[in-house]
Amino acid sequence: MRSFSATGLLALLALCLTPVVGQAREHLQVFVTQPYLELHSGAGRGYPVFNVVPREDSVEVLFRRTDWFKVRTRRGVEGWAAQRDMLKTVLADGSPFTFDLGDRSGFTSHRFELGMFAGEWGGATYISTYGSFSFNSQLAAEVSLGQFLGKFTNGNTIDVGLTHVLMPEWRLSPFFTIGTGIVHLEPKATLVQPTDRTQETAYVGGGLRFYLTRRFFLRAEFRSHYIFTNLNQNQRADEWKGGFAFFF
Amino acid sequence: MERWIRVLLLTVAVATLSGCATVSNWFHHRREAREERAQAREDAKRAEQSPDDDSAPPRVVEPAVERRKISVPRIRSSNIEFGLKYGALSIEDFGTNPVYGLTAAYHVTEDFFFQGEWGRSKAGRTSFETLGGNIQLLTPAERHFTYYDLSLGYNFLPGEAFLGRGVALSSAFYVLGGIGSTDFAGDKKFTVNFGAGYRVLPSDWLAVHIQVQDRVFQSDLLGVTKLTNNIEMSIGTTIYF
Numbered sequence: 001m002r003s004f005s006a007t008g009l010l011a012l013l014a015l016c017l018t019p020v021v022g023q024a025r026e027h028l029q030v031f032v033t034q035p036y037l038e039l040h041s042g043a044g045r046g047y048p049v050f051n052v053v054p055r056e057d058s059v060e061v062l063f064r065r066t067d068w069f070k071v072r073t074r075r076g077v078e079g080w081a082a083q084r085d086m087l088k089t090v091l092a093d094g095s096p097f098t099f100d101l102g103d104r105s106g107f108t109s110h111r112f113e114l115g116m117f118a119g120e121w122g123g124a125t126y127i128s129t130y131g132s133f134s135f136n137s138q139l140a141a142e143v144s145l146g147q148f149l150g151k152f153t154n155g156n157t158i159d160v161g162l163t164h165v166l167m168p169e170w171r172l173s174p175f176f177t178i179g180t181g182i183v184h185l186e187p188k189a190t191l192v193q194p195t196d197r198t199q200e201t202a203y204v205g206g207g208l209r210f211y212l213t214r215r216f217f218l219r220a221e222f223r224s225h226y227i228f229t230n231l232n233q234n235q236r237a238d239e240w241k242g243g244f245a246f247f248f
Numbered sequence: 249m250e251r252w253i254r255v256l257l258l259t260v261a262v263a264t265l266s267g268c269a270t271v272s273n274w275f276h277h278r279r280e281a282r283e284e285r286a287q288a289r290e291d292a293k294r295a296e297q298s299p300d301d302d303s304a305p306p307r308v309v310e311p312a313v314e315r316r317k318i319s320v321p322r323i324r325s326s327n328i329e330f331g332l333k334y335g336a337l338s339i340e341d342f343g344t345n346p347v348y349g350l351t352a353a354y355h356v357t358e359d360f361f362f363q364g365e366w367g368r369s370k371a372g373r374t375s376f377e378t379l380g381g382n383i384q385l386l387t388p389a390e391r392h393f394t395y396y397d398l399s400l401g402y403n404f405l406p407g408e409a410f411l412g413r414g415v416a417l418s419s420a421f422y423v424l425g426g427i428g429s430t431d432f433a434g435d436k437k438f439t440v441n442f443g444a445g446y447r448v449l450p451s452d453w454l455a456v457h458i459q460v461q462d463r464v465f466q467s468d469l470l471g472v473t474k475l476t477n478n479i480e481m482s483i484g485t486t487i488y489f
Binding site: 149214 | 321323325357358418488
């Protein structure tokens, strides 16, 4: 049974590796319109230029890593071309080669966001991360995971909600958020033996996003959580957090 | 005086005569231009409304070349790194023990990356336990040291490593810092981590890391509340997706 699961794991690993290692796929061909296109030996501004592609020659775009494109020349030389140089190439029909740049316009309108926060949840230290998918420049669906570590209670939170950015084109843009979630509370054993419990929550909140540079922005947020208990009164917990995020 | 009158008369005569050719026709010229433009607009409108109209002049040359359509294949992004690590973790007061874990990173720019880690180790015995014979401070389950963290990393010394004359591998020194949580001795603690590492890429999709990190959290396990430093050194391998 053990060897079977090991074989399974290996097979899974092999499956994961397949798309990376062995791939025969069609690559995009772009043409150089500037006097030449510089190829660097690594994906970074400091790496030396070891080859150039002359005007009207073409390169195949293999893949992209951050702001660099790995390209292959017609002679089979592979190197890294900077994003700003690739912007000046054209496709075979003469139209410009366009791609997502990761600049201020990307901050206004993008597909995905990821971020991490530190803060406070109901008085306890809180660590949280979130991911979001934007339907348009204003509306996004968001999932946040968090853990709070308090003096008397630890716990985890999962929230799912919608976020509406009021002025996405502003550098400092406010947003509102609303959603629902669950909280798992683990009271620390001090006097009586308490039991862990999981409860549903709903939240409403708002915050600010501030574009820093490239793909990064800061985000500060407040959420007011309503915890649905089976007592006469629902409980409330306030969440304050600040952190950074990036879009892609 | 007489000369002045003659000059004046001559000037008037010259002005009027030269004007006959240019100025007098100017108004009509403008009118013609206006009419021409109106006609062109009307023609364009008519052509737009009835392109198949029989009255339209036949095309001399039918373009037989179809515009080439370029299908743009999606360019694969390779910014995500995922892998395993193994090393040694020095848990303050509990000795140095093996640690294993998972790492995942997203490279946002050529300089910055966002990294998440999860790791597990098992604490040894304190010197008090070793000297005291049968005394057990923690149960075996409480000895598990499990952590996760979220960090921001900065590649501050990118470069190349050379293997002989023919092979150059991309490499980078990086520093990273972040926050997370540590589950140890029956309690979870807010943990701050910081460290540095060296990454070398034998190929575009594979990286080998050597990393040293300190995880700092507040502990009151031994009676007094103090900040504990738990230094980890690990070697890991990651794959870029």
